[in-house]
Amino acid sequence: MAMGTVTAPWKQLLLNALESNANLKHSSFFQLATIGSNGRPSNRTVVFRGFQENSDKIQINTDCRSRKIEELKHCPFAEICWYFTDSWEQFRINGRIDVIDGSNSDPMKLEQREKAWFASSLKSRLQYLGPLPDLPCLSEQPSQEFSLDPSTGPVDAFCLLVLDPDQVDYLNLKSSERLTFTSRQSVNEEKCWTSKRINP
Amino acid sequence: MAMGTVTAPWKQLLLNALESNANLKHSSFFQLATIGSNGRPSNRTVVFRGFQENSDKIQINTDCRSRKIEELKHCPFAEICWYFTDSWEQFRINGRIDVIDGSNSDPMKLEQREKAWFASSLKSRLQYLGPLPDLPCLSEQPSQEFSLDPSTGPVDAFCLLVLDPDQVDYLNLKSSERLTFTSRQSVNEEKCWTSKRINP
Numbered sequence: 322m323a324m325g326t327v328t329a330p331w332k333q334l335l336l337n338a339l340e341s342n343a344n345l346k347h348s349s350f351f352q353l354a355t356i357g358s359n360g361r362p363s364n365r366t367v368v369f370r371g372f373q374e375n376s377d378k379i380q381i382n383t384d385c386r387s388r389k390i391e392e393l394k395h396c397p398f399a400e401i402c403w404y405f406t407d408s409w410e411q412f413r414i415n416g417r418i419d420v421i422d423g424s425n426s427d428p429m430k431l432e433q434r435e436k437a438w439f440a441s442s443l444k445s446r447l448q449y450l451g452p453l454p455d456l457p458c459l460s461e462q463p464s465q466e467f468s469l470d471p472s473t474g475p476v477d478a479f480c481l482l483v484l485d486p487d488q489v490d491y492l493n494l495k496s497s498e499r500l501t502f503t504s505r506q507s508v509n510e511e512k513c514w515t516s517k518r519i520n521p
Numbered sequence: 522m523a524m525g526t527v528t529a530p531w532k533q534l535l536l537n538a539l540e541s542n543a544n545l546k547h548s549s550f551f552q553l554a555t556i557g558s559n560g561r562p563s564n565r566t567v568v569f570r571g572f573q574e575n576s577d578k579i580q581i582n583t584d585c586r587s588r589k590i591e592e593l594k595h596c597p598f599a600e601i602c603w604y605f606t607d608s609w610e611q612f613r614i615n616g617r618i619d620v621i622d623g624s625n626s627d628p629m630k631l632e633q634r635e636k637a638w639f640a641s642s643l644k645s646r647l648q649y650l651g652p653l654p655d656l657p658c659l660s661e662q663p664s665q666e667f668s669l670d671p672s673t674g675p676v677d678a679f680c681l682l683v684l685d686p687d688q689v690d691y692l693n694l695k696s697s698e699r700l701t702f703t704s705r706q707s708v709n710e711e712k713c714w715t716s717k718r719i720n721p
Contacts, residue, residue, distance in 0.1 A: 354562035361598040362598060362615075364600040366602060400557075402552045
């Protein structure tokens with residue numbers, strides 16, 4: 322029943338789910354759980370920004386000043402829970418998150434961050450120019466308007482998160498099908514996935 | 522801007538969100554994050570089973586044999602992330618979970634568990650008679666059919682989780698309003714909530 326494969330076998334299931342729920346704006350939203358600085362679980366909705374090119378790594382854009390950045394420095398592990406409301410499918414994706422901000426020393430990663438910046442809408446980019454998140458709002462007036470040249474590269478507050486999955490649990494509530502996918506590093510450093518059908 | 526109150530001020534916001542999203546079946550689903558036995562975050566979709574009578578405590582039904590029970594014994598803290606897809610509101614609810622199974626020594630809690638059992642549909646109850654969850658599915662044939670007398674009380678596998686919130690973060694993506702609610706124990710043992718408007 323178990324079989325080994327180098328390409329992530331759950332990725333096609335996820336792409337299918339995205340396609341069959343594409344009519345819903347919120348189908349690209351999922352919940353990302355991390356461990357808070359106080360040792361308690363922390364959980365919030367974030368937006369799927371696609372897979373990193375030719376891989377099964379999941380991209381998320383965030384603000385360097387948000388609490389999750391601090392949390393991920395303490396514990397880099399996270400679990401995505403992604404429920405598709407139309408097809409009744411759930412993906413639980415566990416892995417380690419790489420936090421890529423402007424101070425990263427790897428030119429490849431800085432390039433990925435820049436790509437993610439330009440791939441997001443101008444409106445999304447403007448959010449990174451706003452006031453510090455998670456801080457008390459002191460004024461009653463609406464927040465100041467910012468403008469940004471479309472050719473301007475990523476601002477300091479822009480941070481790319483890359484989740485490298487090593488365990489995926491798939492549940493289909495319509496068919497009652499449940500599958501777990503587990504990865505291990507193979508000899509040639511490539512990730513190798515095995516899958517197992519389990520009781521829902 | 523901060524004010525103290527004994528009744529949870531976020532509860533009405535949540536009841537309003539439930540009402541304005543009531544047309545969607547999935548509006549009663551939320552994601553529950555816990556800490557796994559391996560120290561990593563764990564996250565899954567569960568169903569809201571209402572507030573405990575005259576309180577702000579949140580009820581969830583689950584199977585005693587599910588992995589989250591073991592996890593909650595290691596670390597009883599959890600965070601709910603509840604996103605309402607129609608009204609674009611998010612509630613992050615952090616608190617401690619009380620695990621109530623049939624072996625509980627408190628008669629009041631056993632009564633709550635029994636109430637929760639009878640409040641759930643017969644179809645839901647039948648799930649607790651099925652095979653062990655989280656275990657490999659060995660047979661290819663569809664799972665055996667079970668029958669249950671509607672007057673039968675909670676079976677061994679039925680477990681009531683009661684989350685006692687102490688921190689709630691509310692975000693409205695339409696109005697860009699964000700509020701945090703924090704509780705502390707007052708002199709007379711009652712929970713006292715303070716709220717604060719923060720930058721979204």
